[in-house]
Amino acid sequence: MRSLLLALLMLLCLPLQAQVTDRRPLQFQSELEERRFRALADELRCVMCQNQSLADSDAQIAVDLRREILQMIRDGRSDAEIRDFLVARYGEFVLYRPGISAATLLLWFGPLLVLAGGGWILWRVARSRPRDAAPPADDTGDW
The missing domain is CATH 1.10.8.640 (Cytochrome C biogenesis protein)
Structure with a gap:
């Protein structure tokens, strides 16, 4: 018990040794x-x-x-x-x-890759939709 109290007291005094x-x-x-x-x-x-x-x-x-x-x-x-x-x-x-190196390639070209990937996904989604399908009719009659 006494050693625990001493250890706790030493921990509390550590901030006093901070370098000014x-x-x-x-x-x-x-x-x-x-x-x-x-x-x-x-x-x-x-x-x-x-x-x-x-x-x-x-x-x-x-x-x-x-x-x-x-x-x-x-x-x-x-x-x-x-x-x-x-x-x-x-x-x-x-x-x-930072300079362009193997370690920083993702830093320099990552945003461009994300933008290109997003454009590719949009292009694929747009191509997968049928083009000759008529838009759904509006049955509500409200404008």
Whole structure:
């Protein structure tokens, strides 16, 4: 009983050990650095929020990734190297516009396949109906 109480007390204290991170606004050294950073943050997706860019997200991981991107810019990495690093870490999902590859074929061409399949079904249904059948007579006489 005593060990159960101790375990419960330890579980309750876990949130107190949460990491507090620096939420100060980022300081840019030049206008070019800020433009590069904003362009990258706008084209990369928050891995937690999924429908927000890194620039728009308030999630902790987005805050951390923004700081990491700024540090990589300051370290002299190119935009392509930064994108490649994030794709290697989080997958193509982190890009709003992923490249065409075997893994993303369904993403790029899936909507077109669904549209083509729906058109084919409509065409088959329209062909299966008899063409010379007269429409049913309206017996009610009400217009």
